[in-house]
Amino acid sequence: MQFDHESLELLVRVAVALGLGAAIGLERQWRSRMAGMRTNTLVAAGSALFVVLGGFSFGSEVADPTRVAAQVVSGIGFLGAGVIMREGLNVRGLNTAATLWCSAAVGSLAGAGLFLLALAGAFGVIATNTVLRPLTRALLRTRERASTESDEYTFEVVAGEKSEHIVRGLLVQSIANADMTLRAITASKSRQESVTLRAELAAPPGARVDVLERIVQRLGLDPKVRSVRWWNETGEEDA
Structure with a gap:
């Protein structure tokens, strides 16, 4: 060419x-x-x-x-x-x-x-x-931030000392059924033969209050539970 x-x-x-x-x-x-x-x-x-x-x-x-x-x-x-x-x-x-x-x-x-x-x-x-x-x-x-961020809540349940293990199981089951993550649970004895269970849990951002209220109602209906309340990290509390 x-x-x-x-x-x-x-x-x-x-x-x-x-x-x-x-x-x-x-x-x-x-x-x-x-x-x-x-x-x-x-x-x-x-x-x-x-x-x-x-x-x-x-x-x-x-x-x-x-x-x-x-x-x-x-x-x-x-x-x-x-x-x-x-x-x-x-x-x-x-x-x-x-x-x-x-x-x-x-x-x-x-x-x-x-x-x-x-x-x-x-x-x-x-x-x-x-x-x-x-x-x-x-x-x-x-x-990644959306997947790691979560709202922090704390549940406090007061029950009889002899019923601690039963109430503890009920609390863990209620949290699991609500699709929340239990991070820690502690127990401390108080007066009148009672024990205070405090559960720290994480919920997806924007968790509905009615879900938390259902946990409170379920725990409150049990005769072994003397009192129950929850609050989040901002200090908002519901008794």
Whole structure:
């Protein structure tokens, strides 16, 4: 093939693929990922070369660039699988593998002469790996806080000393049925042969008062219970 206008255009396509692949890999290299700048550049350039090969190297009668592009997609799948590692219950490298896959797509677009789409795709990949990164971390922190935060309540039950074990079991069962977490339960003897059981428990944020009241009513109906009350960490109390 002689060096003419068509050859220059094909060189430009490969050069654009190189540049966009390097731009995508720069972010990966900055974060010290396994597939960095060179890998993403080579993936984008190789994809562009294969597209050019399928579209211009076999003559117009048998050329089928879409078939070559389909083989590029499957080939990149094997390459991406090589950067995915499993450490215990955690899986690492999924984002890097997806970035390689996108680099191949950007290179294929550049090889097909769709420069605007290739540029938009590269910009989208870089924006996803940079702009969305702090957003996803913020969402994870919010979810972790929501799962760990809980309202603190304390139940205090006064019963006869001989009925301590029975009332203790009733208290634990009532809390479990209310879908609350019992953190600690203590007992202290008081006058008139009575014992005071104090249970510290955690409930989901915004626990309804009627749920707590049902526990009080259930405990209060037992003849072995002399008194029962609850309060939360803000000091709000219900007798």
